[in-house]
Every structure is written in structure tokens, then in C-alpha cells.
Amino acid sequence: xxxxxxxxxxxxxxxxxxxxxxxxxxxxxxxxxxxxxxxxxxxxxxxxxxxxxxxxxxxxxxxxxxxxxxxxxxxxxxxxxxxxxxxxxxxxxxxxxxxxxxxxxxxxxxxxxxxxxxxxxxxxxxxxxxxxxxxxxxxxxxxxxxxxxxxxxxxxxxxxxxxxxxxxxxxxxxxxxxxxxxxxxxxxxxxxxxxxxxxxxxxxxxxxxxxxxxxxxxxxxxxxxxxxxxxxxxxxxxxxxxxxxxxxxxxxxxxxxxxxxxxxxxxxxxxxxxxxxxxxxxxxxxxxxxxxxxxxxxxxxxxxxxxxxxxxxxxxxxxxxxxxxxxxxxxxxxxxxxxxxxxxxxxxxxxxxxxxxxxxxxxxxxxxxxxxxxxx
Amino acid sequence: xxxxxxxxxxxxxxxxxxxxxxxxxxxxxxxxxxxxxxxxxxxxxxxxxxxxxxxxxxxxxxxxxxxxxxxxxxxxxxxxxxxxxxxxxxxxxxxxxxxxxxxxxxxxxxxxxxxxxxxxxxxxxxxxxxxxxxxxxxxxxxxxxxxxxxxxxxxxxxxxxxxxxxxxxxxxxxxxxxxxxxxxxxxxxxxxxxxxxxxxxxxxxxxxxxxxxxxxxxxxxxxxxxxxxxxxxxxxxxxxxxxxxxxxxxxxxxxxxxxxxxxxxxxxxxxxxxxxxxxxxxxxxxxxxxxxxxxxxxxxxxxxxxxxxxxxxxxxxxxxxxxxxxxxxxxxxxxxxxxxxxxxxxxxxxxxxxxxxxxxxxxxxxxxxxxxxxxxxxxxxxxxxxxxxxxxxxxxxxxxxxxxxxxxxxxxxxxxxxxxxxxxxxxxxxxxxxxxxxxxxxxxxxxxxxxxxxxxxxxxxxxxxxxxxxxxxxxxxxxxxxxxxxxxxxxxxxxxxxxxxxxxxxxxxxxxxxxxxx
Numbered sequence: 001x002x003x004x005x006x007x008x009x010x011x012x013x014x015x016x017x018x019x020x021x022x023x024x025x026x027x028x029x030x031x032x033x034x035x036x037x038x039x040x041x042x043x044x045x046x047x048x049x050x051x052x053x054x055x056x057x058x059x060x061x062x063x064x065x066x067x068x069x070x071x072x073x074x075x076x077x078x079x080x081x082x083x084x085x086x087x088x089x090x091x092x093x094x095x096x097x098x099x100x101x102x103x104x105x106x107x108x109x110x111x112x113x114x115x116x117x118x119x120x121x122x123x124x125x126x127x128x129x130x131x132x133x134x135x136x137x138x139x140x141x142x143x144x145x146x147x148x149x150x151x152x153x154x155x156x157x158x159x160x161x162x163x164x165x166x167x168x169x170x171x172x173x174x175x176x177x178x179x180x181x182x183x184x185x186x187x188x189x190x191x192x193x194x195x196x197x198x199x200x201x202x203x204x205x206x207x208x209x210x211x212x213x214x215x216x217x218x219x220x221x222x223x224x225x226x227x228x229x230x231x232x233x234x235x236x237x238x239x240x241x242x243x244x245x246x247x248x249x250x251x252x253x254x255x256x257x258x259x260x261x262x263x264x265x266x267x268x269x270x271x272x273x274x275x276x277x278x279x280x281x282x283x284x285x286x287x288x289x290x291x292x293x294x295x296x297x298x299x300x301x302x303x304x305x306x307x308x309x310x311x312x313x314x315x316x317x318x319x320x321x322x323x324x325x326x327x328x329x330x331x332x333x334x335x336x337x338x339x340x341x342x343x344x345x346x347x348x349x350x351x352x353x354x355x356x357x358x359x360x361x362x363x364x365x366x367x368x369x370x371x372x373x374x375x376x
Numbered sequence: 377x378x379x380x381x382x383x384x385x386x387x388x389x390x391x392x393x394x395x396x397x398x399x400x401x402x403x404x405x406x407x408x409x410x411x412x413x414x415x416x417x418x419x420x421x422x423x424x425x426x427x428x429x430x431x432x433x434x435x436x437x438x439x440x441x442x443x444x445x446x447x448x449x450x451x452x453x454x455x456x457x458x459x460x461x462x463x464x465x466x467x468x469x470x471x472x473x474x475x476x477x478x479x480x481x482x483x484x485x486x487x488x489x490x491x492x493x494x495x496x497x498x499x500x501x502x503x504x505x506x507x508x509x510x511x512x513x514x515x516x517x518x519x520x521x522x523x524x525x526x527x528x529x530x531x532x533x534x535x536x537x538x539x540x541x542x543x544x545x546x547x548x549x550x551x552x553x554x555x556x557x558x559x560x561x562x563x564x565x566x567x568x569x570x571x572x573x574x575x576x577x578x579x580x581x582x583x584x585x586x587x588x589x590x591x592x593x594x595x596x597x598x599x600x601x602x603x604x605x606x607x608x609x610x611x612x613x614x615x616x617x618x619x620x621x622x623x624x625x626x627x628x629x630x631x632x633x634x635x636x637x638x639x640x641x642x643x644x645x646x647x648x649x650x651x652x653x654x655x656x657x658x659x660x661x662x663x664x665x666x667x668x669x670x671x672x673x674x675x676x677x678x679x680x681x682x683x684x685x686x687x688x689x690x691x692x693x694x695x696x697x698x699x700x701x702x703x704x705x706x707x708x709x710x711x712x713x714x715x716x717x718x719x720x721x722x723x724x725x726x727x728x729x730x731x732x733x734x735x736x737x738x739x740x741x742x743x744x745x746x747x748x749x750x751x752x753x754x755x756x757x758x759x760x761x762x763x764x765x766x767x768x769x770x771x772x773x774x775x776x777x778x779x780x781x782x783x784x785x786x787x788x789x790x791x792x793x794x795x796x797x798x799x800x801x802x803x804x805x806x807x808x809x810x811x812x813x814x815x816x817x818x819x820x821x822x823x824x825x826x827x828x829x830x831x832x833x834x835x836x837x838x839x840x841x842x843x844x845x846x847x848x849x850x851x852x853x854x855x856x857x858x859x860x861x862x863x864x865x866x867x868x869x870x871x872x873x874x875x876x877x878x879x880x881x882x883x884x885x886x887x888x889x890x891x892x893x894x
Binding site for chain 2: 042045046047086087088089090091092116117119122124125128129132145147213215216279287288289308309310311313314317318
């Protein structure tokens with residue numbers, strides 16, 4: 001059985017930060033945009049923390065992210081230098097923060113509340129790590145066994161869901177026994193109103209409630225949901241569980257791709273293609289014995305040496321991306337694909353963890369969206 | 377454990393590998409007061425760095441009949457007494473058209489002569505039991521090889537020794553042996569606050585590759601030959617039973633299905649005591665050799681590589697030709713009457729080595745007492761019952777499961793999965809982290825297998841650190857990851873490269889470079 005044939009102005013491959021942002025920008029301009037997603041994105045596994053250091057078009061990037069984040073309680077604070085604290089007590093740079101991010105703000109006494117069964121935050125471990133870091137004030141570990149799930153949907157309505165209200169009450173009761181003015185909790189709440197749940201918790205407990213940066217957990221899922229919502233709201237179509245398996249070129253332009261979903265295959269025709277597939281982590285490139293390669297489009301790959309890891313092999317694999325000339329993808333024979341652009345992490349040097357994160361991805365999406373508009 | 381605690385053992389055993397713990401168990405069961413001192417963790421030497429193969433003896437049938445005979449009997453004994461850590465998968469020896477056909481007859485003769493139950497089977501039957509192997513094979517012989525988890529075997533023997541009254545101290549190096557009037561008068565163990573002196577009647581040196589060093593403390597000389605063997609670990613079980621190449625022993629001959637993985641080995645070459653690791657060249661050689669038998673192997677996912685040092689005695693031939701038989705060396709001829717060293721041998725024969733060494737100790741003590749180690753089970757194989765999680769644990773910890781189970785299943789937190797590659801629960805981690813034997817994340821891994829799976833501690837390392845409660849968690853995490861990385865870097869390609877890229881992503885958030893060594 002075949003998938004229905006689809007055609008669009010712009011096909012965006014990949015629904016991570018780069019794909020979502022490029023789709024949003026193009027769909028807002030009135031183009032018919034389709035975005036295909038394969039599965040988990042690196043964005044959804046990130047900490048959602050954002051640094052703007054060295055980002056070009058910083059003002060526009062800030063405006064874009066704050067605009068999209070507003071409905072989701074993300075990036076709400078004024079952009080400025082900030083340092084967030086991770087669940088292991090290390091410090092990450094962060095310019096666009098949310099009111100409940102745990103930043104280095106001063107020598108407040110801090111309580112760290114671990115919830116039994118929640119692997120995101122081990123207060124003992126965090127406090128011992130934090131004890132060695134001068135910029136973090138005094139931390140004290142607490143444990144509570146509240147039987148809460150590790151993610152709770154706070155909903156998207158005017159008030160928070162009943163489930164999250166119950167959780168807030170239980171947390172407030174556990175917190176009421178503490179002396180500290182600031183309490184760190186694991187990132188529990190999901191959904192656009194997660195920040196409202198935290199604000200209610202602040203009001204009812206009388207403490208500042210903060211979250212530590214934890215990867216592979218709810219913060220990344222929030223960011224992913226926020227960016228995907230932005231793309232959908234601007235009119236983009238999202239085709240889930242699709243993997244690109246082949247392509248058809250006409251001269252120096254790509255006309256269609258074959259996609260696969262489970263056992264079904266189909267074709268998508270398009271005017272322009274944006275590759276936002278990330279590097280090998282998210283599945284854009286494959287890794288063979290001789291190193292990474294592009295299995296579908298016959299495109300050339302490039303490496304760059306922004307690496308900070310000790311292993312050269314891993315650095316090479318991570319910093320590899322699809323070679324581009326002014327944003328346009330380059331084939332193995334050196335010719336330029338006129339209607340294929342490379343956005344975000346697939347650009348050498350932008351791939352996390354060797355790259356520099358969401359700020360740069362957003363800046364790349366802005367540039368690529370303009371180029372695609374110019375072409376169309 | 378306070379350093380003021382006084383130990384007055386009759387026998388001091390140096391080394392906590394398969395030999396040392398075996399002797400401790402044997403002597404304790406004969407009623408002797410023993411103290412075992414291990415410099416690092418249990419099975420941190422060759423007992424942990426081997427193939428995890430319980431030899432039927434077939435591999436040595438042609439070259440080393442004595443070792444073959446010992447393996448044939450001892451393999452069966454271990455299956456009986458240590459069933460909890462042995463998978464009786466059976467094994468095949470297969471030859472390819474280019475291999476020497478005359479070897480088959482010599483092999484079958486050798487097996488018959490050494491009492492190894494070998495049976496030639498048809499090619500069809502061989503391919504039915506091992507569908508992944510090359511259809512070009514020319515001959516196949518079925519043998520009763522098995523797969524053994526050495527970490528659990530050694531730990532089981534140590535626990536069994538403790539139950540019989542032995543004292544087992546890990547992370548307690550012997551720092552000096554003082555010889556006075558032709559005998560070791562006292563031995564100093566541990567350093568700093570943990571330093572203590574013991575005055576044993578007999579000292580047994582069972583320190584494997586370190587035998588020469590320990591003997592030298594008493595002015596004795598043992599000529600050791602350190603022979604390094606490297607192995608590669610693949611994700612998942614690629615073979616149903618052991619698959620050996622039917623030819624004179626060479627590199628990359630053996631594939632062992634082991635727990636959630638398959639182990640390919642080995643190489644043979646000069647080894648050292650420090651920094652034992654496999655190289656990318658060795659890995660490549662192993663893969664090339666084994667691909668002939670298992671054609672899909674080059675595309676299989678390699679998880680890691682590792683190496684161990686065979687503690688062979690010099691003068692018995694070199695490397696592969698060296699005899700795998702063991703020797704109990706009596707140092708009274710060299711002028712120290714109460715020192716015995718045990719050298720050579722194989723994991724499969726560890727119980728027999730212990731028995732022979734213990735007999736010698738008993739003679740030296742002038743006491744009598746028969747060996748009971750082949751009669752009493754370390755832990756019987758446990759079958760079925762309870763939840764899936766309970767069954768997984770029973771298969772892993774055998775009869776020792778009881779107490780761990782109470783802690784794991786008792787609380788919701790304990791049931792939580794900490795390492796999903798190897799299905800290890802938080803409760804298991806906490807149980808073993810509380811043991812005085814376990815001071816590092818590597819120790820915790822050897823007890824529970826957390827971190828041994830395909831993500832190589834990518835996701836469980838923080839939960840392990842959180843259970844261990846080490847003084848300096850970050851440094852401990854970095855040290856542990858560096859140790860993992862040593863094994864990963866020679867096999868970095870394909871799916872494992874993706875995995876490591878993902879780990880780099882994850883660890884960067886915490887400011888940890890998992891590829892950094894030392």
C-alpha cells in the first residue's frame with residue numbers, strides 16, 4: 001500500500017529546532033510547507049537552555065524565540081548574561097532563560113528536593129557537586145516520597161489540570177517543612193502551563209521554586225512541543241514517522257523524494273527542500289567503517305574542527321555535516337543543488353555538542369528561510 | 377571496617393581472583409582460619425579479563441592433553457556447583473574448506489584420549505543449530521563448552537568462603553612480607569589508616585600475573601610470562617552456543633554468547649601488568665579472522681574491546697604453545713618454608729587449582745581435612761518463580777538473590793530500573809553500594825553488570841554514582857567513563873559511534889568529556 005502523494009512549496013526534512021523554526025518562518029510568509037519527522041529529535045533530548053553568545057542577528061533571534069516561547073512559558077526573561085545550573089552542579093551559559101530556571105543569582109540558601117523514583121535529580125549528588133562550586137550558594141538535600149509520576153501535564157488552558165494541582169499541593173506540603181528560601185525541584189510539569197504550575201507552587205509555599213537543567217527529560221520535551229506548536233500554528237503540515245529513503249533529481253534541482261513509513265512508501269514533490277536532519281545523532285547521516293556519509297542524496301560531507309572532545313574519531317563524526325555553498329547543499333561531484341538548503345545542525349560546526357546550541361540554529365533558520373524565499 | 381580489628385589468620389591468601397577466592401573457599405570449608413587480601417577489587421586481573429568460556433577441554437585436546445583432561449572434568453564440576461553463573465549452551469568446532477583436514481582426526485583422537493565428549497555432526501545439523509555461520513563449513517564437531525560469567529563466579533566463591541568463615545578484604549594490598557629465619561614471620565597489609573600486620577603460618581601467593589612481584593617481596597623469584605589476549609564484545613547474541621574454529625589454536629577463533637552479548641577472542645602477544653587494553657589493530661585482526669566463520673560479523677554492532685593478561689609460567693613454551701596446566705610452587709627450596717605460589721592454569725580449572733593448593737597448605741599446617749568444594753554448591757541454579765524482574769535477578773545472583781530481592785522489590789524506588797541495557801534495578805545498586813567491598817563505580821559494575829551493556833554506562837552512570845555516594849562524584853564518574861572509553865575507542869564505528877555521539881551530547885551538559893583518559 002502506498003502513502004498518498006503529497007506536493008508542497010517547501011519540504012522540510014527534520015522536525016528538530018532547525019526544521020521547526022525554518023517551517024515557521026516560511027509558512028508565516030504564506031508558503032505551503034510540509035515537515036517530515038522521523039522520531040526523537042536532539043532538541044527533545046536537550047536541556048532547552050539557550051546561549052546567544054556569538055550569534056549573528058541576535059536581535060531577530062531573540063525576538064523569534066521569545067515570540068514562540070511566550071505561549072509556553074519559555075524564554076520569558078529579558079535576555080542577558082546568565083548561568084544555569086545543571087542537575088550535577090555544573091554551570092551552563094544561558095542568555096534566554098525562563099523565570100523558573102535555576103541561575104547563579106546569589107548566595108541564597110537553597111534546598112534541593114529529590115523525589116523518590118524520579119531519576120532527574122539526586123539531591124545528595126547535586127549538593128556534593130555544588131559544594132565544590134564557588135558560584136553556587138549553600139545547598140541542602142531533601143528527599144520526599146510523594147509517589148508522583150516523572151512528568152505531569154499541566155495543560156494548556158486558563159488553569160492548570162487537576163492532576164498537576166494535586167501534585168502542586170503535595171509538593172507545597174513537603175516544602176513547607178524546609179527553612180531555605182529557594183527550593184530546587186526536578187522538572188516535573190509539561191505543557192504550556194508548566195510555568196503556571198510552578199508559579200502556583202511558589203505562591204502556596206512562599207519559596208522561590210527553580211528547576212535544574214536536566215538533559216533527556218521534560219525541559220527538552222517542552223522546547224520540542226513549543227517549537228512544533230509554533231510551526232503548526234503558522235500553517236505548516238507535519239508528517240510524522242516518515243523517513244526519506246530516496247530522491248529524484250533533474251539537472252541541478254531536486255524534484256521529489258521517496259519516503260517510507262513502516263512498510264508503506266510514498267512520494268513528496270516540492271519546489272524547494274530544506275535539510276534540517278541534524279548530524280549522525282539524529283539520523284541525517286549514517287556512519288560506516290570509513291566515517292560518516294549521506295545515504296540518500298549523494299551529497300558531500302564536511303568536517304570542521306570546533307571539537308572539544310579528546311577523541312579525534314568522535315570529534316570528526318560529530319562535527320561532520322552536509323557541505324554547503326552559501327546555504328545550498330553540494331553534491332559529491334562538487335556541483336551545487338540549486339533548490340536544496342541545509343539548515344541548523346547539519347551545518348558543520350553547529351552540531352551539538354560541538355556546536356553552540358539553539359541560538360545559532362535559530363540564526364541559521366532565519367538566513368535559510370530568506371534564501372528559500374529568494375529562490376521561490 | 378575499623379583498622380583496630382585484629383586478624384589472626386592461619387593462612388594468608390594474596391589475590392582475589394578465581395584462584396585466590398577458590399583457595400579461600402576450599403580452606404575455610406576445611407575449617408582453616410583464612411584471610412584473603414586483594415589489592416584491588418575481586419576479579420580485577422585475568423579473572424575478569426577473559427573470554428567467559430567454560431572449556432570442555434576440546435580446544436587443548438591436540439596441543440595440551442593434560443589441560444584438556446583437567447578442563448573436561450572440572451567443566452562438569454563447575455556446571456554443577458556454580459550453575460547460577462554458567463549457561464550450558466554447548467559449543468561447535470567448525471572448519472572451513474581451506475583448513476587442514478587431517479586436523480579433524482587428530483582433534484577427535486585428542487578429545488577421545490582426554491575424555492572430552494566430542495561428536496562429529498553433519499553440516500546440515502550444524503547450520504540448523506547455528507544459522508548465522510558460513511554455509512561453506514567443511515566439518516563440524518559438537519562439544520560440551522559453556523559460557524560462564526567470571527565476575528559472578530569469583531564473587532560467588534568469595535561469598536561462599538565468607539559463609540564458611542573466611543575473611544575477604546578487597547582494596548587491601550600486601551605491602552611487605554618479612555622473612556625471618558627461613559619463613560615469613562609477618563605480612564603488612566593496606567596503607568595509611570587501614571594498615572595492619574598479620575602473622576600467618578602459611579602464605580599462599582595466588583596473585584596471577586602479579587605472582588612474580590609478590591614472591592619477590594619474600595626474596596623469591598618466579599619466572600612469569602605475561603601473555604596478553606584481546607577480545608571484542610558485540611551487541612546481542614549472534615550465536616546460540618560457542619563457535620570455535622577447528623584448526624590449531626590461533627587468533628579470533630572463538631565466539632562466546634555471553635549474557636546480552638557475544639564475545640569474540642582472542643589474540644596472543646606479550647603483555648604488561650599496567651594499562652592492559654586492546655588496540656584497534658588487534659580488533660581489526662580479530663574481526664577479519666572471525667568473519668570467515670560468521671560472515672555477517674563485520675556489520676554487527678561492536679560495543680567495546682578489552683584485554684587480559686594470562687599469567688603463564690616461563691619454560692612451558694611461549695604464548696599459544698605454552699601449557700595451560702597449573703603449578704603449585706613450594707618455596708621451601710628457595711629458603712622460605714611457609715610460602716606457596718600458584719601460577720598458570722585456566723578459569724575452568726580454578727576449583728582444581730584451589731584443591732591442589734589447599735592440599736599443600738594442609739600438609740604444611742600438619743592438619744587433615746578433605747576437600748569438599750566439588751560437593752557443595754556455590755549456588756544452585758534457580759529456576760523460575762515470581763515476576764520477570766525476580767527471575768532475571770535469580771538467574772544473575774542465584775541463591776544470593778534472597779536478601780537483594782527483599783531490598784529491591786520492597787520499595788517502588790528499589791524496583792525502578794537503573795540500567796536498562798542489563799536490566800539492573802536501583803535496589804540492586806544500593807544493595808551492592810553498601811558493601812564494604814565496593815568503593816568505586818567499576819566495583820559496582822562488576823557486582824551488578826550495570827554499565828556493561830551497549831550504552832556503556834551512558835545513561836546509568838549518574839544513577840550508579842548516586843547509589844555509590846562516593847566522596848567526589850564527578851571525579852569518580854570521570855574515572856569510570858575513562859575506563860569504559862579505553863575499551864570503546866578501538867571499536868568506534870557504526871552504531872556504537874552514534875551511541876558515543878549521543879553520550880557526548882548528554883555529558884556535555886554536565887561538563888564531562890567521556891573520551892578523556894587519565
